[in-house]
Amino acid sequence: MSALPDEEPSGGVSVHPGQGSAGDTETVAQLEGVSRVYSMGAEEVHALDDLSFSFGSGEYWAVMGSSGSGKSTLLNILGCIDRPTRGEYRVRGQAVSELDDDELSELRSKELGFIFQSYNLIPQLNVLENILMPVLYQENPEEGIEERGRVLAERVGLGDRLTHRPAELSGGQQQRVAIARSLINDPALILADEATGNLDSKTAGEILELFDELHAEGKTILIVTHEPRVGERADRILRLKDGALEGIEDNRR
Amino acid sequence: MRAVRLGVSSLLLHKLRSFLTTLGVLFGVSSVIAMLAIAEGASVEAQEQIRQLGSSNVILRSVKPPEDKVSNQESRVLSYGLTHEDYARVAETYPGVKDVVGVLEVPEEVRSGSLSCRPRVLSVDPSYRDVTGRIMMEGRFLTARDGEATASVCVLGYEVARYLFPFQPAIGERIKIGAEYFQVVGVMYPRVPIGSIKRDPGTEVGGEVFLPLKTGQRLFGERQVKIRSGGMDAQEVQLHEIIIAVELDQDVPMIANASRLMLTGSHREKDYEVIVPLELLIRAQETKRIFSIVLASIAGISLLVGGIGIMNVMLATVTERTREIGIRRALGAKRHHIVTQFLVETVVLSGCGGVAGVVLGLIIPEIVEAAGDMRTIVTLEAPIFAFGISVATGVIFGLYPAWRAATMDPVEALRHE
Numbered sequence A: 001m002s003a004l005p006d007e008e009p010s011g012g013v014s015v016h017p018g019q020g021s022a023g024d025t026e027t028v029a030q031l032e033g034v035s036r037v038y039s040m041g042a043e044e045v046h047a048l049d050d051l052s053f054s055f056g057s058g059e060y061w062a063v064m065g066s067s068g069s070g071k072s073t074l075l076n077i078l079g080c081i082d083r084p085t086r087g088e089y090r091v092r093g094q095a096v097s098e099l100d101d102d103e104l105s106e107l108r109s110k111e112l113g114f115i116f117q118s119y120n121l122i123p124q125l126n127v128l129e130n131i132l133m134p135v136l137y138q139e140n141p142e143e144g145i146e147e148r149g150r151v152l153a154e155r156v157g158l159g160d161r162l163t164h165r166p167a168e169l170s171g172g173q174q175q176r177v178a179i180a181r182s183l184i185n186d187p188a189l190i191l192a193d194e195a196t197g198n199l200d201s202k203t204a205g206e207i208l209e210l211f212d213e214l215h216a217e218g219k220t221i222l223i224v225t226h227e228p229r230v231g232e233r234a235d236r237i238l239r240l241k242d243g244a245l246e247g248i249e250d251n252r253r
Numbered sequence B: 001m002r003a004v005r006l007g008v009s010s011l012l013l014h015k016l017r018s019f020l021t022t023l024g025v026l027f028g029v030s031s032v033i034a035m036l037a038i039a040e041g042a043s044v045e046a047q048e049q050i051r052q053l054g055s056s057n058v059i060l061r062s063v064k065p066p067e068d069k070v071s072n073q074e075s076r077v078l079s080y081g082l083t084h085e086d087y088a089r090v091a092e093t094y095p096g097v098k099d100v101v102g103v104l105e106v107p108e109e110v111r112s113g114s115l116s117c118r119p120r121v122l123s124v125d126p127s128y129r130d131v132t133g134r135i136m137m138e139g140r141f142l143t144a145r146d147g148e149a150t151a152s153v154c155v156l157g158y159e160v161a162r163y164l165f166p167f168q169p170a171i172g173e174r175i176k177i178g179a180e181y182f183q184v185v186g187v188m189y190p191r192v193p194i195g196s197i198k199r200d201p202g203t204e205v206g207g208e209v210f211l212p213l214k215t216g217q218r219l220f221g222e223r224q225v226k227i228r229s230g231g232m233d234a235q236e237v238q239l240h241e242i243i244i245a246v247e248l249d250q251d252v253p254m255i256a257n258a259s260r261l262m263l264t265g266s267h268r269e270k271d272y273e274v275i276v277p278l279e280l281l282i283r284a285q286e287t288k289r290i291f292s293i294v295l296a297s298i299a300g301i302s303l304l305v306g307g308i309g310i311m312n313v314m315l316a317t318v319t320e321r322t323r324e325i326g327i328r329r330a331l332g333a334k335r336h337h338i339v340t341q342f343l344v345e346t347v348v349l350s351g352c353g354g355v356a357g358v359v360l361g362l363i364i365p366e367i368v369e370a371a372g373d374m375r376t377i378v379t380l381e382a383p384i385f386a387f388g389i390s391v392a393t394g395v396i397f398g399l400y401p402a403w404r405a406a407t408m409d410p411v412e413a414l415r416h417e
């Protein structure tokens, strides 16, 4: 799984963060000439246009760009929910296009924590049930996973709202449920789409601190944001413009 | 187990809809069980009645020929039916015949004190009881000696005995049949079980009274006179019935055919009929088989309707929950998880309908029995069969919606509103 062919991507801007200090990080995700085209009858929308980059384990990335620039589309592909129209996406060296539906599901279940732009909680389930939902689809859920759910709820500040339904929560609270849910399976890669978009600066700060902690724990984080303040905390900022890669900034240099 | 809990909880979210969906299956299952119980009851009853005629008997019976030839007569004597000759011929010629019993009906009123009634009064040979398999309740049946002596003795059926002698034993009492006195020597069990007789005792008394054949012939003759408005209606019938008891069941068809041949030869008119209980029994079983097929078809259709109802609701549910499916898929659910979730829901739905249907299906026959004076029999297979079908319905009609749900594209599903 971890073997990665060290080949140069075919086109576009290519950055290999791990390349300089050879082999200190393992490449988690690699995009090679990825495009995502929506066909609307005769018209084609190039939501992503020939994108190539990769990022390594334990890195903290921010994806920025104006509305409609393809950030959510990129995240869907990274999260193995959507497939590229063209190009190849590899997770730990494994080409996603070669995986069947069950293997993709397993990848999502084991490796990925996804925070949707629109929260996507299940309205009929309460906070704790929503947080624990991904556990249902794990092959061998660990002991005491329910306790872990409570701890996570506590950690996002919802320890006293466990039995509430999403409809009884504020937008920010729902977003925090979604964050806790994305962490329940202890994923290696966390993908967050506007995770702090609906939060006041204080709560947003707490969430960002949570991401910092997770980063310190060694998790790979990729977060979509509009706010420069949020982007600054990341190691690298990937800028998208009209679906194309505009540039990658390295904050740590 | 987790899947079941999940399915049940999501059904509970739509209680009314789940309940209404279940109704289809409920009524399907309960009506199947009830119908089968009623059919089984009717069939068993019919078969019992036929068996009481004696499955190894062949019954020859006098039938009044069509009247149109001799109309407009004020008073006349119509002579028809089986004759003593027929009787003698049957008794002598056939091999394999165990017994031949002659029956003469006496159209007279039966009285005791101030009570009177009109049961069937039958003059019979003493082996009648044996041949028809009837059982004595008290006393004895008629004997050959009674016949030889043309004794004025009689045996009462239970209903008659109870009606005429409600407070004392009937045996030893004297009753009046027409203008003649008879002494009661025995009481016989009725044909059908006592429990299901629900006749008002004041108006009409069923049951029978038996006299020795010779006594009946001597005292009442073979001419039966009925007074009716506008004149008298007299008929002459030598024997109303000849019951042939056959030694071996396998000979029954042969003897039945021989009797038919014999009667066709000796009677100008068709003033008789040949009743073969064994044939009736076979026909009753055939009828039951056809009935069962028809019932099974009705059951199939009703469960099909129930199943389509379930499928309809589940398809609506799948559409309604597209987004939920997308979320679950995006967070790691495999296709089979989604299939299982929806299948569990339909099976729980149809299973609940099945259980409720079985309960209702067991209650309905009780009600029918109590209210409709109808016999019902719930066999063990009926509820099991009906419940199994209901669950199978859930699986079959749940498969397509579940498959639809599972094959949705996660991104598309997530975008659904």
Ligand SMILES: Nc1ncnc2c1ncn2[C@@H]1O[C@H](COP(=O)(O)OP(=O)(O)OP(=O)(O)O)[C@@H](O)[C@H]1O
Residues within 6 Å of the ligand: A038, A040, A045, A046, A047, A065, A066, A067, A068, A069, A070, A071, A072, A073, A074, A117, B415
């Ligand atoms: N299902 C779709 N069909 C057609 N076009 C689509 C579809 N989804 C996205 N697009 C188009 O793709 C482009 C990128 O959309 P995307 O949702 O990735 O933007 P975004 O960067 O996440 O924007 P925002 O910051 O507003 O969330 C947009 O122009 C959008 O109109």
Ligand SMILES: [Mg+2]
Residues within 6 Å of the ligand: A071, A072, A073, A117, A193
């Ligand atoms: Mg977006």
